[in-house]
Ligand SMILES: Nc1ncnc2c1ncn2[C@@H]1O[C@H](COP(=O)(O)OP(=O)(O)OP(=O)(O)O)[C@@H](O)[C@H]1O
């Protein structure tokens with residue numbers, strides 16, 4: 474088997490909970506993969522158009538985009554454009570997309586529209602990442618039908634697990650009806666702040682509930698990630714040495730390794746490097762300074778950021794070496810042929826059983 478032959482992977486980034494880092498993950502993971510010479514198409518499936526703006530495209534000036542693809546059956550290449558800064562193609566959105574929901578309702582095979590469009594172009598890309606809206610509507614359903622897998626960003630805060638059951642049930646439903654191959658790419662902990670006891674507890678609970686379905690890479694709360702979209706560029710262009718950039722490079726590396734292992738199941742090194750409950754809990758409690766109640770959160774400076782460990786990836790240093798290992802010049806990772814997460818996800822209670830005792834620190 475030719476492990477270097479290009480094959481595409483379509484990943485929907487979804488969580489119907491709002492503000493958990495879906496768009497941030499879609500834009501920056503796309504840019505990280507593009508920086509590793511992967512051919513990437515980013516699809517903005519959210520009428521808010523945040524991913525479009527985050528790629529430097531003015532959503533008010535979008536003449537053709539995902540709306541035309543879904544409703545008018547326009548070709549993806551005709552409706553997409555290059556984002557030179559981020560190194561990927563973008564299928565943009567604007568608020569017209571809200572109307573697409575209504576128009577789709579009257580169409581035949583309405584949940585298949587995106588799938589049909591992407592089948593025409595998927596071999597032109599190594600990765601197609603879809604930024605989903607914060608609801609389980611017909612747009613998100615289109616993403617699940619078109620995708621090979623779902624990446625679920627989970628914010629490490631109170632109510633983090635709320636709604637996850639509904640999301641996973643929806644994924645199961647799609648798997649049982651129209652897309653049996655749909656896998657869970659992984660649960661990604663976002664906006665993690667190791668100084669916040671609640672964040673640490675939620676992170677630990679996630680690993681205990683979902684085990685290897687949780688990415689080892691943890692995205693820290695990092696002000697650079699919040700600043701980059703206002704410049705219309707990804708974190709790779711805005712500050713490639715920031716902890717946010719390192720985390721998304723590490724995530725790209727983790728996904729590439731995961732796919733590489735899935736393509737070579739006989740490889741003895743095929744044991745997953747996803748988080749295990751015991752390992753992760755020990756890592757986090759050992760490495761993460763926990764903010765004591767009443768203690769002021771330490772605002773991040775780049776110097777402080779460099780010293781603070783990145784949980785799940787070891788430290789910022791190991792995240793960096795991880796990224797370097799997979800960065801430009803490294804041979805292309807193998808293409809995926811087998812999904813790595815076939816099993817059903819255990820059902821969970823609707824919310825974390827922990828209570829907030831400190832405010833989240835930003836920085
Ligand atoms: N790791 C992070 N550190 C700091 N800020 C972050 C981080 N991730 C996301 N943010 C910020 O949090 C806010 C919400 O993030 P984002 O827009 O990615 O979430 P979303 O899930 O796409 O939201 P929506 O559900 O509205 O589409 C944004 O202002 C973003 O800049």
Ligand SMILES: [Mg+2]
Nearest residue numbers: 495496519523
């Ligand atoms: Mg969003």
